[in-house]
Amino acid sequence: MQRYSGFSLVKHALSHHENWQRHWRNPTPKKEYDVIIVGGGGHGLATAYYLAKQHGITNVAVIEKGWLGGGNTARNTTIVRSNYLWDESAALYEHSMKLWEGLSQDLNYNVMFSQRGVLNLGHTLQDMRDIQRRVHANRLNGIDGEVVTPAQIKEIEPALDTSERARYPILGASWQPRGGVARHDAVAWGFARGADARGVDLLQQTEVTGFKILDGKVVGVHTNRGDIGARTVGCVTAGNSGVLAKMAGFQLPVESHPLQALVSEPLKPILNTVTMSNHVHGYISQSDKGDLVIGAGIDGYLGYGQRGSFSVVEHTLQAIIEMFPMFSRVRMNRQWGGIVDTTPDACPIISKTPVQGLFFNCGWGTGGFKATPGSGNVFAWTLAHGQAHPIAAPFSIDRFRTGALIDEHGAAGVAH
Amino acid sequence: MFHIYCPYCAEYREEEEFHPKGQAHIARPADPTATSDDTWGEYLFFRDNPRGVHHELWVHAVGCRKFFNITRDTRSYAILETYRMGDQPSVTAESMILAERDAECGVTSTATMQGVPS
Ligand SMILES: Cc1cc2nc3c(=O)[nH]c(=O)nc-3n(C[C@H](O)[C@H](O)[C@H](O)COP(=O)(O)OP(=O)(O)OC[C@H]3O[C@@H](n4cnc5c(N)ncnc54)[C@H](O)[C@@H]3O)c2cc1C
Ligand SMILES: [Zn+2]
Numbered sequence: 001m002q003r004y005s006g007f008s009l010v011k012h013a014l015s016h017h018e019n020w021q022r023h024w025r026n027p028t029p030k031k032e033y034d035v036i037i038v039g040g041g042g043h044g045l046a047t048a049y050y051l052a053k054q055h056g057i058t059n060v061a062v063i064e065k066g067w068l069g070g071g072n073t074a075r076n077t078t079i080v081r082s083n084y085l086w087d088e089s090a091a092l093y094e095h096s097m098k099l100w101e102g103l104s105q106d107l108n109y110n111v112m113f114s115q116r117g118v119l120n121l122g123h124t125l126q127d128m129r130d131i132q133r134r135v136h137a138n139r140l141n142g143i144d145g146e147v148v149t150p151a152q153i154k155e156i157e158p159a160l161d162t163s164e165r166a167r168y169p170i171l172g173a174s175w176q177p178r179g180g181v182a183r184h185d186a187v188a189w190g191f192a193r194g195a196d197a198r199g200v201d202l203l204q205q206t207e208v209t210g211f212k213i214l215d216g217k218v219v220g221v222h223t224n225r226g227d228i229g230a231r232t233v234g235c236v237t238a239g240n241s242g243v244l245a246k247m248a249g250f251q252l253p254v255e256s257h258p259l260q261a262l263v264s265e266p267l268k269p270i271l272n273t274v275t276m277s278n279h280v281h282g283y284i285s286q287s288d289k290g291d292l293v294i295g296a297g298i299d300g301y302l303g304y305g306q307r308g309s310f311s312v313v314e315h316t317l318q319a320i321i322e323m324f325p326m327f328s329r330v331r332m333n334r335q336w337g338g339i340v341d342t343t344p345d346a347c348p349i350i351s352k353t354p355v356q357g358l359f360f361n362c363g364w365g366t367g368g369f370k371a372t373p374g375s376g377n378v379f380a381w382t383l384a385h386g387q388a389h390p391i392a393a394p395f396s397i398d399r400f401r402t403g404a405l406i407d408e409h410g411a412a413g414v415a416h
Numbered sequence: 417m418f419h420i421y422c423p424y425c426a427e428y429r430e431e432e433e434f435h436p437k438g439q440a441h442i443a444r445p446a447d448p449t450a451t452s453d454d455t456w457g458e459y460l461f462f463r464d465n466p467r468g469v470h471h472e473l474w475v476h477a478v479g480c481r482k483f484f485n486i487t488r489d490t491r492s493y494a495i496l497e498t499y500r501m502g503d504q505p506s507v508t509a510e511s512m513i514l515a516e517r518d519a520e521c522g523v524t525s526t527a528t529m530q531g532v533p534s
Contacts, residue, residue, distance in 0.1 A: 242465030253461035255438070256490075301436035302490045304467045310417055311432050344461050401457035 001197035003108050023189060024196035029203050032229035033061045035383055036221060037236060038208045038244065040064025042073040042184070043361060043368065044236035045191035045202075046376020047383070049107075052198035054377075055384035060200045061230075062192075063223060065207035069188025072238050073369065075306075075338035077261050077283065077295040079274050080370040081118045081179035083138045083145050084411045088394040089347055090141040095391055096374025097143075097178060103373055109190030111182050112288065116273050118179030119148075119157060121323070123168040123279040130410055131174045138176075148175045157273055161325055168280050168322060181274060181285055181293075187372055211248045211358065218248075218357040234359045234383050239304065239339025241362035250354050253400045254341045254363050257298040258308035262316075262335040264327075266290030275323065278410075282319030292330060294320055298340060298366060307337045340365045345405040346412040350379055350392040359383060360397070367412050418493070420474070423500045424482045437473040439463050440485045467491060469509040474498075 002008070002021040012020060035051060037044045040062045051057045064070075080100060082093035104110050122128040131147060138145040150162040150170050162170050196202055203225075210222035211233070220229035235244050239256045267290050276283035283295040296316035299308045313335060321328050342365040343349060349363040361379045364371060378389035388396060399405055418431035445451040445459055464470070470490050475483045487496040487507045496507040 240467070242463075243467045246464075246466075251458075251462040251464065253457075253463065255463055255465050256467075301472065301488070302465060302470055303493060304490050305493055309431060400461040401453050403453070403457075 001108075001193065004110075023193045024202050027201045027203070029061065029206065029223075029225055029228050030201065032220070033201070034059040034230065035232045035234065036060070036228060036230040037062045037234045038221065039071070039236040039238065039240075040066075040068045040188075040192070040202060040204065041071045041236065041238060042069060042188050042191065042372040043238075043364070043375045043379070044234075045069070045188055045195060046372050047234060047236060047361070047379045048195040048200045048202075048376075049191045049198075050377045050380035051384060052195055052200055055380060057384055058199035060195075061203055061228065062195070062200060063203050063206045063208055063221065063228070065205070067204055068192050068202060069185055072338040072340060072364075073188050073372070074184055075261065075336055076184060076369040077285070077293050078181040078184050078369055079118065079179070079276070079283065079285065079295075079367075080113070080182055081176050081274075082143055082370070083118070083120070083134060083174060083176045083179070084408055085134050085137055086406050086408065087137075087141060088406050089408050089411070090138065090143060091391050092348075092374060092378070092395070093371055094141065094143050095377065096371045099373035099377060100182065100370075101178075103187075103190070107190035107194050109186060109193060111186045111190055113180065113182040114288075115178050115180040116285075117156065117175060117177045118274040118276065119153060120174045120176075121153075121170050121275065121277040121279070122172050122174075123170060123277065125171070127279055128171050131172065134411060135174050144176055144178050146175045146177075148173050157271065157275060159270055159324055159326060160275060161323060166322065170323075179274060181287075182369075184369060187369075191372075191376070208244065209247070211355070213248065213355055213358075216354075216356055218355050232357050232359070232383055232386075234361060234379060236361045236379070238362060238364065238368070239341050241341050241360060245353070245360070248353065248355050248358055252349065252360070252362070253343055253397070254349070256302055256304060256339050256341055257300070258303040258305060258337045259298045259340045259366055260296040260308040260312055260316075260335060260337045262294050262296070262313065262332050263287070264292040264294070264330045265333050267292065267330065277319065277323060280319040280322045282316050282323065284320055284324070291333065292320075292327065294332075298342070304339055305337070306339055342366065344400065346408040347406045348375070348395055349397055350375070350382065350388065350395040351397040352388070353397065365412070418495065420486070420495065421498045422476045422479060422482075423484050423498050424480045425476065429476070429479055433476060433478045434474050435477045437475055437483070440471040440473045466509070469496070469507065469512055471505050471508075 082097040212220040271286040274285040343363040381389040
């Protein structure tokens with residue numbers, strides 16, 4: 001792998017940047033691999049990267065039906081934070097946060113991780129009680145967090161309407177300074193490049209259409225490019241996980257919903273941080289290009305259409321104007337949807353399944369981008385050892401039968 | 417945006433008047449005390465989540481406030497039929513496959529479209 005550095009930049013300038021190496025190969029599928037990862041989003045690619053890097057398992061294929069990172073990985077609003085309420089999820093998202101903090105160096109790829117801080121606003125007394133509880137819980141778990149007053153919020157984000165005139169006045173917020181945003185494409189590409197360099201085959205335009213199962217054990221997958229063998233298969237297919245589970249003969253506690261986002265025309269720098277509000281329901285940050293990046297709510301119905309209802313866009317913009325009246329005349333540029341895999345407790349599923357050798361990593365729903373490195377890291381361990389990584393163990397599918405749910409509806413950014 | 421036919425109001429109304437409530441026709445275990453954790457778990461949490469024809473419960477929240485069912489395609493979002501509580505769907509994944517096969521042979525489909533999202 002060609003390494004990137006200031007020196008290589010200067011060197012390639014001499015040849016007009018025409019001789020840079022391709023990021024990854026475009027290999028033909030082998031007959032058999034040690035491990036197959038289905039789904040070439042950030043989580044699947046991170047899994048392959050850590051399998052190769054930390055467990056020395058390099059005879060691996062990532063099978064992607066479209067292009068790398070073209071699913072929710074490239075459709076999200078890129079918010080990264082780890083201020084979740086319960087110990088189990090706090091451990092998972094904080095594990096991820098620590099990996100984010102060294103990710104560009106580790107991958108030798110600039111993922112543009114920017115720790116500009118995240119505000120979660122409170123507009124009611126109950127909001128403020130929940131925020132206080134969550135911040136205390138975070139601090140007990142060694143996660144940075146503070147409860148801030150409207151005056152402090154005004155200093156952090158002057159464009160926010162913190163006055164009492166607002167229809168839903170801001171009473172305070174939780175503030176996680178280590179939170180922020182990252183460049184989603186770069187995250188997928190960085191993991192893909194690192195995995196490819198260690199020998200992982202990235203098979204794009206290859207769709208898994210079924211599983212080969214023998215005596216209750218997985219032995220491979222059917223694809224539109226022929227059958228490929230493997231005794232360990234990890235499915236990381238987000239919104240399509242229910243479809244894949246059905247192919248393997250079981251159901252998941254997952255429902256697929258459209259979730260939308262939109263960006264405005266580029267503006268001069270106006271937002272310092274990431275602002276989220278559960279109560280008026282909107283979240284916003286500003287990209288380095290200058291566009292306002294705005295996240296909407298999910299549509300309540302099931303949908304695989306990668307688009308959502310206009311009414312949701314309207315409600316979202318109402319919320320944004322409620323928080324930032326000065327944006328009322330900003331023009332929106334683009335709008336799109338992703339298919340998010342929601343679970344009943346707003347927590348992911350990282351788990352064995354009824355089929356031996358077949359594992360699922362899904363259910364990240366509306367908030368899994370922030371977990372990309374951590375999810376890949378613990379899932380790689382899980383596939384390498386054939387049993388759940390200690391951080392992943394509480395996220396087993398079994399919790400929907402034992403009742404040991406991890407209710408993160410409060411800390412998950414989007415109501416569902 | 418959906419334009420939904422409420423089988424009780426017998427009128428088409430806008431999506432905003434309705435709320436989706438998930439998969440339809442899920443029977444509550446008849447004898448709760450004799451129901452295993454597995455069966456309760458399945459009943460409460462596990463869902464079909466199909467990419468294709470889906471039978472789902474909706475409520476006409478700011479209209480007549482009655483619950484009813486919709487058969488809808490989760491890919492195209494086309495509403496294939498709406499029907500009252502207690503009724504069974506006339507359009508199913510299987511009937512759609514048969515209708516498609518008939519259409520290919522030149523037979524016209526009997527499945528009526530009751531409101532297509534724009
Ligand atoms: C609008 C929106 C905003 C969001 N905002 C945030 C946010 O601010 N912060 C945050 O943390 N999270 C956010 N999320 C959630 C986040 O995007 C996802 O949880 C995360 O990106 C999931 O990554 P993934 O790699 O698991 O899935 P994906 O990137 O969706 O990858 C799954 C891949 O599997 C492939 N696949 C599916 N079926 C098959 C098959 N049969 N064969 C082969 N390949 C297949 C797909 O093509 C896809 O590329 C948001 C999501 C959306 C839609
Ligand atoms: Zn009605």
